[in-house]
Amino acid sequence: MAAPCSSMMYAKYGAAAFTAVNASIISKAVAAPTASVGTSFQGLTQQQAMTLTTNLGAFLVVAYGGPNTYQGKSMLAAHQGLNITEAQYDYFVSNVVVPALSENGVPTADIMNCFAPPVTEKKAGSVKCDTVQSGPRPSGCP
Amino acid sequence: MAVPWATRGAAGLVLALGLVGLAHAPPFRRELARAACPLGGAAAATPGKREAARVEALESRRGAGPAPRRDVTGLELGSATVDTAMARLGVDEASCSLDRPGLVRECRVGGKTLFLRTDESQRVVALASVEREPLGLAPRRAEALLDAWRSALGPPHRQLGAFDGATLGAGVLAQARAEWRFSDLVVSVAATRIDEAEVVVTLEAQALPPPSLRASR
Numbered sequence A: 001m002a003a004p005c006s007s008m009m010y011a012k013y014g015a016a017a018f019t020a021v022n023a024s025i026i027s028k029a030v031a032a033p034t035a036s037v038g039t040s041f042q043g044l045t046q047q048q049a050m051t052l053t054t055n056l057g058a059f060l061v062v063a064y065g066g067p068n069t070y071q072g073k074s075m076l077a078a079h080q081g082l083n084i085t086e087a088q089y090d091y092f093v094s095n096v097v098v099p100a101l102s103e104n105g106v107p108t109a110d111i112m113n114c115f116a117p118p119v120t121e122k123k124a125g126s127v128k129c130d131t132v133q134s135g136p137r138p139s140g141c142p
Numbered sequence B: 001m002a003v004p005w006a007t008r009g010a011a012g013l014v015l016a017l018g019l020v021g022l023a024h025a026p027p028f029r030r031e032l033a034r035a036a037c038p039l040g041g042a043a044a045a046t047p048g049k050r051e052a053a054r055v056e057a058l059e060s061r062r063g064a065g066p067a068p069r070r071d072v073t074g075l076e077l078g079s080a081t082v083d084t085a086m087a088r089l090g091v092d093e094a095s096c097s098l099d100r101p102g103l104v105r106e107c108r109v110g111g112k113t114l115f116l117r118t119d120e121s122q123r124v125v126a127l128a129s130v131e132r133e134p135l136g137l138a139p140r141r142a143e144a145l146l147d148a149w150r151s152a153l154g155p156p157h158r159q160l161g162a163f164d165g166a167t168l169g170a171g172v173l174a175q176a177r178a179e180w181r182f183s184d185l186v187v188s189v190a191a192t193r194i195d196e197a198e199v200v201v202t203l204e205a206q207a208l209p210p211p212s213l214r215a216s217r
Helices: A004-031 A037-042 A046-063 A086-103 A108-120 A127-131 B005-023 B026-034 B047-061 B082-089 B138-153 B211-215
Strands: B096-098 B104-109 B112-118 B124-134 B158-160 B175-181 B185-193 B198-207
Touching: A004 A037, A004 A046, A004 A086, A004 A108, A004 B047, A037 A086, A037 B047, A086 A108, A086 B112, A086 B124, A086 B175, A086 B185, A086 B198, A108 A127, B047 B124, B082 B112, B082 B124, B124 B138, B138 B175, B138 B185, B138 B198
Parallel strands: none
Antiparallel strands: B096 B104, B104 B112, B112 B124, B124 B198, B158 B175, B175 B185, B185 B198
């Protein structure tokens, strides 16, 4: 289960901070040299990029305790067919998500204690277990 | 009775919008995907456009002067062919999978995953490696990687956190990161505590074309 403070991050940092982190994540993902994270994001049309930005932003907001306006697919459905491996996911978390948070001024303590659980937990229905759908299953995922 | 042109135009617009809206209903989105509709699926961007997007997204990390060496990964990023890269890095094609646009090879080499990114002419423009290490061994591994790049490229332009047990032991998503930012090469080494027991050590090296070449794409 996510740490209680995960659900307090939106209230603590606010909409503008979440928008900034979301933009950083998108920008870093476009630059990524890996499969899925990189080339998928590089191939987006302007409309697709807007849809992705909206969905990702809304997902981050609800994952960290903000109002639920997410209208995208489930994590499982959204990543079907993308062949995302655990290595791709680990790259995304370490080289996209963590730098996006730290460069936008989120202290290390909040990254570790509050932002980490929703993206690192391994259990049925967790973001990681539902996103990694190719290659060996991450240990701890059903 | 003649229908005014404005009325006919408005009716046509309403009809067109209705058809577009109907086409976007879930049952028809698969068909839209084939037509490269943004809501239906990924449009078929050309390799050249994807490469331009990669370079554009890296611009904020472009440094002032050229890298002292560009062959530090064992190959000259930006000019090495895939075949050359695979041979130099000891990668067996059978251990690799190619992503859908045909631009990234994801290969298992020893205990790590290697990503080789090519441009539209199949030159290797970037590589990344991802490897997991037990928490107890990770600082030494990451420090060795950092030292190798430091001796090749000089001190990093940015460093966040120390590559040691104290930093990585602090908690999940604790991270040490070093970055080199040159005008033609961007490199980062990072060690990230990914769960209770393991650390992910990543290396990323990306070639940047001269701005004049970028403009002519």
